[in-house]
Amino acid sequence: MNTNLPSTAAANSATWSQRFESALHPAIARFNASIGFDIQLIEYDLTGSQAHARMLAHTGIISAEEGEQLVNGLEQIRQEYREGKFTPGVDAEDVHFAVERRLTELVGDVGKKLHTARSRNDQVGTDTRLYLRDQIQTIRTQLRQFQSALLHLATQHVETLIPGYTHLQRAQPLSLAHHLLAYFEMSQRDWERLGEIYNRVNVSPLGSGALAGTTFPIDRHYTAELLNFAGVYANSLDGVSDRDFAIEFLCAASLIMVHLSRLSEEVILWASEEFAFVTLKDSCSTGSSIMPQKKNPDVPELVRGKTGRVFGHLQALLVLMKGLPLAYNKDLQEDKEALFDAVVTVQSCLEAMTILLQEGMEFRTQRLQAAVSEDFSNATDVADYLAAKGVPFREAYNLVGKVVKTSLAQGKLLKDLTLDEWKSLHPAFEADIYEAIAPAKVVSARNSYGGTGFAQVRQALQAAQAKLAG
Template identity: 70%
Template sequence: MSQPWSQRFDSPLHPTIEAFNASIGFDLALLPVDVRGSQAHARMLARQGIITPEEGEQLVQGLAQILREYEQGTFPAQGEDVHFAVERRLTELVGEVGKKLHTARSRNDQVATDLRLYLREAIDDVTEQLRRFQQVLCGVAAAHVETLIPGYTHLQRAQPVSLAHHLLAYFEMFQRDKIRLQEIRQRVNISPLGAGALAGTTFPIDREYTAELLGFQGVCANSLDAVSDRDFVVEFLTTASLILVHLSRMSEELILWSSQEFGFIQWRDSCATGSSMMPQKKNPDVPELVRGKTGRVFGHLQALLVILKGLPLAYNKDLQEDKEAVFDTVKTLKTCLAAMTIVWQEGIVFQKQRLAQAVESDLSNATDVADYLTTKGVPFRSAYQITGQIVKFCVNSGRLLKDLTLAEWQGFHPQFAEDIYQAITPQEVVARRNSLGGTGFAQVRTALAKAQADCA
């Protein structure tokens, strides 16, 4: 096969080196956006009089045929990369005019344009997936505003909270992820097309026109930066990593909650697997896989940072390594979000009785004892120390706070009265935490309404 570059070379590449150099095995995924970018470039060349209007239309129609072949699975993927494969096929379809497509363009600005178009679409897709996932979380939260669950710090029982409040904490994480994606999209949505190999071109091109045709909001200001910039990829991989951090944290809780030790949820058959040896088991494979796949995306981010840190300007072949990282990250992110959405839609059932038993069988209402004394005029630090003594007494006697007699309460401080029993019930403990952003039921309903509006 003849090489796509000039006759500067006397002999072809060694077959092993040719295979090592090639990216057609993975960058074929860029073909739809490559065609769109090339159609915009052809229209601009015709508009500027660099080629004739008839030639421009031939190129546009030939590229449209290539896209149809790709969608039908008949496109002949031959060449070093997707760009040369498209150009070769275009020349087969429209003849010599196909060789004019690359006028005033380099593979360097071409691939940078393709990658930005691809990522822009991926960001839109992931943003929509996050929105749908948030809607599902809101639906579950709405059903569990007054369902209580132990809240933890240091994985130790801390204070009871509304289950809806717990779920809305994840909603906030994913809301920040959506905002980050939209901020990154603005920086992705800048056109490098027309920057050439690194220094621009001598042809009278119109970069603003191609940017407009492709939906970009502007053009890269510096031709060197245009072809060598991959900051937008790093930003996307960083945000993808954070999304998976949030999914992984959620996965860890689902795994813990479904264990016999917690027993807060049960898995439905549609989202759990069994053991090949132990017939009694239901395994939480989905969250375990999400937790595991998080690492591969972290790896892609680290790899790209290492690639970029030593690159001189402008384009270097090292940058070919960005594509597999991006493609795999997008695929991993989408499949994890899809799987977790199904899990929350139909995969788990909260065990309300077990949750109620959990919040009623510990000392996580101790802070409310201190708060109770504080409302009676006892300085908080003194109330805190008195409550510590009461907790120690309960631990040593194997009792809960609700089991103490009024005489025992008053033995610790005379301000305790009959209303202490109501003050330390789990429902009252949660309901009274009505500060802005707190777990009080009124606050949770307000937060839920806002969340539902944010993902509508």
């Protein structure tokens, strides 16, 4: 039985003006309330309210003494919340009313002055931006930790070779470090993208009022400065109804998850018996309830699964916004849970994948070496060999295709062909063909900028280190 239903008196006196003669139906009160999730904004609500109180005193709308009482009362609520003594229920409707009601209990009627020249509409917009600013900074720090783990692993495997794939078919061998650094670059874009979005989050709507501003002589730039906002919304309608910043964040969050999910998929494949490129350690894997031999890649599988969850939040907010007329509508209450859950999901996935890279798996270097030696991924290098000796590339390409076809029929690899067999295919072949198609040579020869050649990879490692240090 729910014992947190609002009383008629509480619903009438705590929330609405005398325009209303009766309380909300208890079920509608529960349906309408957001306190169950927007309590997460309480510290930001208190900080924003303290800035607003200081501004009211600064502009003379309230006295300096009243401003001090409000600021101190709000700080007391902060301490009560941190100590678990302030736990508002559904009768408060939302975190904003909960704070205002408790403030009035603490400081008396002066607490009722806090909402002067302010609406819940600009208040919730301010709280959400303050919250998201902090979360973006946390995620950017986590991205740096993830990149550091990738870089550390890459540094250990510059000359470790791994098959490279296109269409999930063997293509050309790669430096394992080069493969890992591809994810470093994706994460770098994620880090930079969040920095750009931070700038658009960091704009204050406070003072926009319900939609049209206020008749009081407020100083919006003063509160923005107190809250470390870089600027203020130039249009009050836009200030209270804009959620572009939240959508942009969810776009960035979705791309982070795309990158984590792609790496997760590769780890899942690498850990399979069919690939056997990595061994999963006990700290980051689980077993089967009935098959004792199993070791399951739970971390990457969960990351891959949670990716769709973040995508869903982005889609939900886009659909939420697409038909809303100006200005504020109650629909916007639905942005919070999507935003909160996306933040938690991205942060937990980044943490888990960083741990997986740091201590949860180990590359099987001997198996990797064998893998790059048992296929035809050096076929392009045979064509390049001939082209370097003056044979037109397309002619060389067709010739090598026939060689591969014949070798497959005979159960041979290119390295197994005798020099006489090579020469019978084309007189340009010499004994140095064997060195040219050796896996390490194939990789090191791709020394174009951004390529997998060992010299290029070492330069890329230095550049990556500089990005982390910058």
